[in-house]
Each structure stands twice: as C-alpha cells, then as structure tokens.
Amino acid sequence: MSKKLKIVSIASEVAPFSKTGGLADVARSLPKALKRLGHDVIVITPMYGKIIDKKKNDLKLIFSDVKVYLNSTETVQVNFWKGYLMEGLPIYFIENKKYFSQRKSIYGSTHENARFLIFDVSALKLISLLKYEADIVHCHDWQTGLIPFYLKTDFRYSKTLSKAKTIFTIHNLVFQFGRNWWEVPQDKKDFGRKRLPHISDPDVEYLNFVKRAILSADIINTVSEQYREEIMTKNFGQDLHRILKNREGRLFGIVNGIDYKAYNPQNDPALISNFTHKKVHRKKLNKEYLQKKFGLPINRDIPLICATSRVAYQKGTELIIKIFEHLSSINAQFIIMGDGDKGYLSKLKKIKQNYPKKLALLSFSDNHKDETLLYAGSDFFLLPSHHEPCGLNQMIAMRYGAVPIVRKVGGLHDTVKNYNAEKNTGTGFVFEKFNEIFLYEAIMRALELRKNSKAFRDMVVRIMQESNSWEIPAKKYLALFKKAMRG
Structure with a gap:
C-alpha cells in the first residue's frame, strides 16, 4: 500500500x-x-x-x-x-x-x-x-x-x-x-x-x-x-x-x-419525480411542475432550456440577451436562474415582459433550492461562457439529463463533446466563437435533435452515464x- x-x-x-x-x-x-x-x-x-x-x-x-x-x-x-x-x-x-x-x-x-x-x-x-x-x-x-x-x-x-x-x-x-x-x-x-x-x-x-x-x-x-x-x-x-x-x-x-451523493436524481428530495438513466421518461413530471411554478405554459413537448449561473459577461449573458432579440423565432421556453450584473438583469426583465410565455427569470438567492429541479425538468442547459476555468454546472446538468449547450473554452471544452449526428455520439452542443450567431446556431442544432425523440433520448441516457465524480x-x-x- x-x-x-x-x-x-x-x-x-x-x-x-x-x-x-x-x-x-x-x-x-x-x-x-x-x-x-x-x-x-x-x-x-x-x-x-x-x-x-x-x-x-x-x-x-x-x-x-x-x-x-x-x-x-x-x-x-x-x-x-x-x-x-x-x-x-x-x-x-x-x-x-x-x-x-x-x-x-x-x-x-x-x-x-x-x-x-x-x-x-x-x-x-x-x-x-x-x-x-x-x-x-x-x-x-x-x-x-x-x-x-x-x-x-x-x-x-x-x-x-x-x-x-x-x-x-x-x-x-x-x-x-x-x-x-x-x-x-x-x-x-x-x-x-x-x-x-x-x-x-x-x-x-x-x-x-x-x-x-x-x-x-x-x-x-x-x-x-x-x-x-x-x-x-x-x-x-x-x-x-x-x-x-x-x-x-x-x-x-x-x-x-462533482459530488455524486449530493447530486443524484435517483433520490434527490428536491425533485417532484426521481429518475435514473433507465427511466428518463420521469423527467417530464419535473418539467410540468417547473412550467406551472414559474408561469410558463404547461407543455411536455416544447423544449425547455435552463441557465443557472452568475449573470455576468464571463458567463455569456451578453450573448443570451442578444439571441433573445430573436426569441419569437425560437420554439422553446427558457428559465434563467442567477444574480449579478444589474444592467444585464434589467435587459432580461424587459425581454420577459415582451415574452412572458417563453421566459422565466429567477433569483438564485431566492430559488437556489430549486437548482437541481431545474436541471431535472429541463431538456437543455445553456452556458455560453467567455472564459470558464472548469465549470461544475454543465456536469451537474448532465447528471440530471439536461443536454449542455456550451462554448468550446476551458473546462467546458474538456467535459462536453460536440454532438455528431451521423455517428450519434457526443454529450452536448459546442460552439467556438464568442458570438451570438454561433450560439444561435448551436441552439438550433439542439432543437433539431429534440425533434428526433429516439436520438434525443439516446443523448439523455448517454450524458447521464458520463463519469464526472471526484x-x-x-x-x-x-x-x-x-x-x-x-x-
């Protein structure tokens, strides 16, 4: 020894x-x-x-x-x-x-x-x-x-x-x-x-x-x-x-x-419906609860995208705000949970007023107990960082079956592999340049996969089996x- x-x-x-x-x-x-x-x-x-x-x-x-x-x-x-x-x-x-x-x-x-x-x-x-x-x-x-x-x-x-x-x-x-x-x-x-x-x-x-x-x-x-x-x-x-x-x-x-005992969808008490990679269909009950709780139309079939991070330039909030200018063309709901830059938060609140059925905004300090529920109920997780030394949220999201949409930088580069449609491989959707057009295209690719129920389910099962423990x-x-x- x-x-x-x-x-x-x-x-x-x-x-x-x-x-x-x-x-x-x-x-x-x-x-x-x-x-x-x-x-x-x-x-x-x-x-x-x-x-x-x-x-x-x-x-x-x-x-x-x-x-x-x-x-x-x-x-x-x-x-x-x-x-x-x-x-x-x-x-x-x-x-x-x-x-x-x-x-x-x-x-x-x-x-x-x-x-x-x-x-x-x-x-x-x-x-x-x-x-x-x-x-x-x-x-x-x-x-x-x-x-x-x-x-x-x-x-x-x-x-x-x-x-x-x-x-x-x-x-x-x-x-x-x-x-x-x-x-x-x-x-x-x-x-x-x-x-x-x-x-x-x-x-x-x-x-x-x-x-x-x-x-x-x-x-x-x-x-x-x-x-x-x-x-x-x-x-x-x-x-x-x-x-x-x-x-x-x-x-x-x-x-x-990440701590696999602390983050476990099989027994997490914060979830409405616990699940494993063998029973991913149970995620939908968490999704419906989220939609109801945060004022979004209840619809199992519409893609739900969450973001849980500081509202800051580093985390790519600027890009998220820019793509929200085209929110009417994106067939998805968004829940943003975070605190931080007051200027960005003000812009997000104005966008929410224009799209109340598509966007929910949550303060992390007031809703942090719902963080894992957010991953469990979402189809996708969004983190388009300018720089990201490691990032834990994308790994937690995968543990709960939320497919990451991330920028190819820092720890996001090391932990999320870009989806390959021909080979049906990968663990998320990755874009390279810190630019809203590249982020928008990554979201569109993710939503396209969501239309193929089998391929999307395969992705969810695959990411839930990723090994990201300590x-x-x-x-x-x-x-x-x-x-x-x-x-």
Missing part, C-alpha cells in the same frame, strides 16, 4: 458552511474524496460569524485568544474552532471579530487583502498549534496565495512544516487579490519578490496573492487541462501569462468532479502531490 499522506486543504469558503460559488463545492468534495482513498486530511477556512451557526454545526472552541504575529511588531488575536465535514475529516475555523466574524457576507470588504493576509498567517499558526506535520499544504485560489510565499521565506514555520510541499490551485485567474488587478497603477504593482508590507501600510492592498503563489508554490494547477493551456496566453493570462509560461513545467490541469480527479491530485514530494 502507498504511503498515507497528511494533507491540509485551505480555502476561503467550504460548503455547506459557506458558499458563493464552485470553489466551496471543490473545497468540500475533494478532501472527502481524498479521505475515502485512505489519506489523513484536515480543512481550514474562516469563521464567518454572521453566516456560520456554531451551535447548529456543533463546532467546538479548541484554542482561544491566540496571539498571531503577522511580522516582528504587528499581532492579531484569533480563536480556532473545530467541526467535521464527515466522520474522521475535521474542519477548522479561524475566528477574528474585526475581519471575519462580524461580517454579513464572505467577500466585499474594502480591506480584502488585509483580511486574507491575516487568514493565511493564522492558518499556518493553527497547523503549528495542532503539531500537524503535513506532507502537502493545498491552497485554493487567491485568498490563500500568501501561504506558499510564507513557507518559502519565513523560518517560523520550518519546524512543523519542514517537509511540507505546497500546491496552489487556480480556480479563476481573473481574481488575483482584493481588487481588480487591471486598475492598479504601474508604480503600485506587486512584482512578487519583496518583503510583505505591514498590515497598517496602505500598500498591503496592492499585494498580488496569486503572483506570489505562482512564484513560490512547489506545484501550480488549474481546474481543467484546457484552462492550463489558455492562461499561458495573453488573451487568458490576465497579465500573468509570462510567469505562468516560465513555470510551465510545474503547471498542471485537473478537471474538477474519484478520478482525486487520484490525479494524489499523483500531483507525490510529484511535489519528489521535487
């Missing part, structure tokens, strides 16, 4: 305790998959006091009023709490009243860099207090980006973590620190090598966490193989393509998985961890 690894997973959000997006799902599911493979895993995340219910989640205070040195003169005081993600898999929460516990939201502070600098140093302090001699410290996204830098440059952590190797996972390169990287003046840019400023220094807000992680981590990875290739180019590299290209030999891509990605991460340990 291979060596049992000791792994620390650190993330700014972990479902079900805190969540704004797919990062929280990964930060929950990957440690669980690694634990099931026989490894020793702990998880560390902030304590968002207004969001996380300590009593409900049975959290226990294990270290209180701990003084954490940010540098030789500055300190903060934190508490450490402990709970469990699953049996034998502890999750630790870092509590600081000023920076985390009194906030009503996970992000959005004017001092994001200061908050997560404190989180990163406190996470290392916790590992030291636990005497947890980790083999791997796995850091997720920009909020944890200073940890690899600290472990390379600060002797304080050399005792407990002397053998630890760092893995830094880029979930979305657009987000590099607490403000938009493209708005930073040239003379304020962080080149990633200098000593860190004091927390009281205004320049702390210009620290580029991701750049420092890329330069310091033993291994860097992205959440799909295609995204790995893309971020080494000027178009997708968000001004970091050169240093990523320089570290190409230590940069890898692993497609995320088992394979977890094994790939283990291989990456072992590569880091070999040097």
Whole structure:
C-alpha cells in the first residue's frame, strides 16, 4: 500500500458552511474524496460569524485568544474552532471579530487583502498549534496565495512544516487579490519578490496573492487541462501569462468532479419525480411542475432550456440577451436562474415582459433550492461562457439529463463533446466563437435533435452515464502531490 499522506486543504469558503460559488463545492468534495482513498486530511477556512451557526454545526472552541504575529511588531488575536465535514475529516475555523466574524457576507470588504493576509498567517499558526506535520499544504485560489510565499521565506514555520510541499490551485485567474488587478497603477504593482508590507501600510492592498503563489508554490494547477493551456496566453493570462509560461513545467490541469451523493436524481428530495438513466421518461413530471411554478405554459413537448449561473459577461449573458432579440423565432421556453450584473438583469426583465410565455427569470438567492429541479425538468442547459476555468454546472446538468449547450473554452471544452449526428455520439452542443450567431446556431442544432425523440433520448441516457465524480480527479491530485514530494 502507498504511503498515507497528511494533507491540509485551505480555502476561503467550504460548503455547506459557506458558499458563493464552485470553489466551496471543490473545497468540500475533494478532501472527502481524498479521505475515502485512505489519506489523513484536515480543512481550514474562516469563521464567518454572521453566516456560520456554531451551535447548529456543533463546532467546538479548541484554542482561544491566540496571539498571531503577522511580522516582528504587528499581532492579531484569533480563536480556532473545530467541526467535521464527515466522520474522521475535521474542519477548522479561524475566528477574528474585526475581519471575519462580524461580517454579513464572505467577500466585499474594502480591506480584502488585509483580511486574507491575516487568514493565511493564522492558518499556518493553527497547523503549528495542532503539531500537524503535513506532507502537502493545498491552497485554493487567491485568498490563500500568501501561504506558499510564507513557507518559502519565513523560518517560523520550518519546524512543523519542514517537509511540507505546497500546491496552489487556480480556480479563476481573473481574481488575483482584493481588487481588480487591471486598475492598479504601474508604480503600485506587486512584482512578487519583496518583503510583505505591514498590515497598517496602505500598500498591503496592492499585494498580488496569486503572483506570489505562482512564484513560490512547489506545484501550480488549474481546474481543467484546457484552462492550463489558455492562461499561458495573453488573451487568458490576465497579465500573468509570462510567469505562468516560465513555470510551465510545474503547471498542471485537473478537471474538477462533482459530488455524486449530493447530486443524484435517483433520490434527490428536491425533485417532484426521481429518475435514473433507465427511466428518463420521469423527467417530464419535473418539467410540468417547473412550467406551472414559474408561469410558463404547461407543455411536455416544447423544449425547455435552463441557465443557472452568475449573470455576468464571463458567463455569456451578453450573448443570451442578444439571441433573445430573436426569441419569437425560437420554439422553446427558457428559465434563467442567477444574480449579478444589474444592467444585464434589467435587459432580461424587459425581454420577459415582451415574452412572458417563453421566459422565466429567477433569483438564485431566492430559488437556489430549486437548482437541481431545474436541471431535472429541463431538456437543455445553456452556458455560453467567455472564459470558464472548469465549470461544475454543465456536469451537474448532465447528471440530471439536461443536454449542455456550451462554448468550446476551458473546462467546458474538456467535459462536453460536440454532438455528431451521423455517428450519434457526443454529450452536448459546442460552439467556438464568442458570438451570438454561433450560439444561435448551436441552439438550433439542439432543437433539431429534440425533434428526433429516439436520438434525443439516446443523448439523455448517454450524458447521464458520463463519469464526472471526484474519484478520478482525486487520484490525479494524489499523483500531483507525490510529484511535489519528489521535487
């Protein structure tokens, strides 16, 4: 049997305790998959006091009023709490009243860099207090980006973590620190090598966490193989393509998985009618319920297309709005669930007023419990992203038999294969250019398939049998961890 690894997973959000997006799902599911493979895993995340219910989640205070040195003169005081993600898999929460516990939201502070600098140093302090001699410290996204830098440059952590190797996972390169990287003046840019400023220094807000992680981590990875290739180019590299290209030999891509227990149409309590790939006809009852609940004409035969994502340029909302200008020519109903850009939302509301029998709009925050029901009742799932590091929704949609219509980019490229009518193969409808004409043509191809009941049923059965669980990605991460340990 291979060596049992000791792994620390650190993330700014972990479902079900805190969540704004797919990062929280990964930060929950990957440690669980690694634990099931026989490894020793702990998880560390902030304590968002207004969001996380300590009593409900049975959290226990294990270290209180701990003084954490940010540098030789500055300190903060934190508490450490402990709970469990699953049996034998502890999750630790870092509590600081000023920076985390009194906030009503996970992000959005004017001092994001200061908050997560404190989180990163406190996470290392916790590992030291636990005497947890980790083999791997796995850091997720920009909020944890200073940890690899600290472990390379600060002797304080050399005792407990002397053998630890760092893995830094880029979930979305657009987000590099607490403000938009493209708005930073040239003379304020962080080149990633200098000593860190004091927390009281205004320049702390210009620290580029991701750049420092890329330069310091033993291994860097992205959440799909295609995204790995893309971020080494000027178009997708968000001004970091050169240093990523320089570290190409230590940069890898692993497609995320989804939690098959959490997303299972056979026993999902949110569904009106549960089903499997052997009984896909039961999807229609979910469809009728959706149509009734959200004010669309009840009709089993009309194609229903859903979109569940942030309403944002990145997610292709602009293209969706443009094709809706031709909604009268599209024989389908649409349900859009999402929050985000107010300008886009305003345009969508106007379109809905013109086509009340064709379009339903749902706020994700008000209707998130209906997300899997939406997949279960829809014929197609729409995600025409401008860029998409991985994307989980298309995989969840396939699990529930909603055929994806996506752009050939990032993780969508890796997880959805274009339909071939002659061979009756493929797992969705894929278009290449970020253009509404190409999206419109992809939708038309999908609706054409829908007219052929046997071919469409074959597609639904096929996508429901796709293997997108965490088992394979977890094994790939283990291989990456072992590569880091070999040097």
